[in-house]
Amino acid sequence: MKRFLETGNFAITEGAIMAGCRLFAGYPITPATEIAEAMSAELPKVGGYYVQAEDECAAMHIAVGAAAGGMKTMTATSGPGYILYADPYGWAIGCEIPMVVLNSQRVGPVSGITGAPGQGEFYNSRYPTQGGNYETIVLAPNSAQEAMELTVEAFYLSERFRTPVTILADQLITDGLEDISVPETDEEKEAMGLRFMERKVHTGPEFYPPSDEIDIPPVVLGKGTGAMCSDWTPTEEGYDIETVEAQHKHSYRMIYKIRNNKDIISRYETLFLDDDPDIIVAAFGTPSRTVKTAVKKAREKGQKIGMIRPKTLWPFPDEAFSRKSKYLSVELDYDGQMVREVQRAAPSESEVHFFGKCGELPTVAELHETFDKLLNGESLSRKGWEREAW
């Protein structure tokens, strides 16, 4: 085991290379630039390539293009670059090409605040491209260490599910300096729960069957298999076609390969849920760390408060929210995004509330004030904000 005091950006690079990533295409953007820099230094040492593109749209297309040629690839960006990924996301999802995308969320919309954390791409990551008819896999680490581990997991899932897997991080995770343990031996990797899968080659010449099957190797160009992949609705052989029957089969596969195998993907952490808590707080990413401290301290004061931290945002872990309770979603946005999913997933008689902040983390004191209000049945709406606002 190697130990480092390093940034999340470094940890992500270590995880990617460990998982077999051999091409990274990027475009400089705060706060994800250091991933590109680390990749440009580390990849050539293991025979991999760093490509810097003219924009994020090209960067992800380069990464998908190399993935279509059989390489494990990755790209990373932040909000303003993430929206330029919309085009290649569609191609990768539709052609069912595995790769990994990381978004280190900052404050938006548009350029917003560059060097501060946000969580405004919660829904964006669910629908990263247009047209619907697909499910996405999105993982959300809350530390540099977990960012490394979930990067490995993202590569693993992308191979099994033939789809781009997104890591939704935030500025504090990628920029933050933390203690990181990097496993070296197979035993250490296994003990850390890391899973790996090599790229396999679809032997074609057909595309994919209209089923929810996973573990079918992806189409790879350049292997002489007569492979075909395109942006159009495919026939089962991979030819382009414009019929609703073919679209139905294609969509079924893109949706149900993920929905019907959710148990392989879903991960979440829970805390103090066994005594029927009065409040259950939901948070992901960096704010989940202050939430955890606040919940533990509230317990010391005798308040019955529990916590759920989704590590997979999409598919959303509905099963974690099966208890009837008072839910509080704490997020780094003012409009309230995950709270809507909590509202949908929670039993109908539950109360669901929202606490939002952006650009900086909620403090333990702020959270305690919020818990007290909820326990006393008071409204959470703040001065100047007419409602909880979601």
Next chain:
Amino acid sequence: MDRLSDKYLRARKIPSTACSGCGLGQAHKAMVQAIDELDMKVNDIIWGTSIGCAGRQTFATWNGDNFAGTHGRVYAIARGLRLAIPPEMKIVLTVGDGDAFGIGLNHLLHAARSNTQMTVLVCDNLGYQSTGGQFGWTTPQGVVTDSSPYGMSEPNWVQPEMDVLNVIKAAGATFLARHVSMDGRALVDTCKKALQNNGFSLVHCVFPCITNFGKNALGSRNAVNMFNWIKNHAAPLGEEEENPEIFWRTGIHYDASNSRTEFSESLREQTAEIQRRYKDEGSH
């Protein structure tokens, strides 16, 4: 099916669903014939296409590996793919004028800058024809289209003082040519040269669209009429003199084939060198 089709193309996709009288097949066939004359095999080439008439009608016609990318982005896809596939394989792209000279021009210039091997055949039907016939970036001035009902007022990329091939040349391309689809033998010979450049090659080929361009601009869907119209507005380089009726100066505009290192080759070499260095030092 003819001999070339049997040897290189998929029976399912030939003939294509192109409109009757379309000239795209001339350009497509010239490239396949060039491949045949160079004695290349089906698995020597990955064929990529894009959106619109040129992309849709040529996608999956190749009897080997095929892809169709997003509109204007195939040059970026090809840059990534180029690093993943064996160096000796060639990437051939058939794209439209909107793709290469409009939405994808930035990516195309960066593919040229990096001299990434791809043989780009820009099949130019003088505008956006699969969407019904709007003007594009090579539509001659004054011409009536569905989106220039009073005549195309903007300058275009083939005017001598602002020829897009000069832009791409300045960006670093190593082989550039222009033809009209009825150039026959000359077009095949040009495609052969383009394929033999281990770098960025682009062949711009104007072809007739009877259905929309012919109807709107020439007032006729008579195929012979439009074939003649294109021929009458084209002349080999050096023979066009100062004739304003000549839109397309045909032939090889620039040939610096194999004069610069190809993108993936240079990155592979640098990577191998770095890898060796770190192996020797035993550090990571």
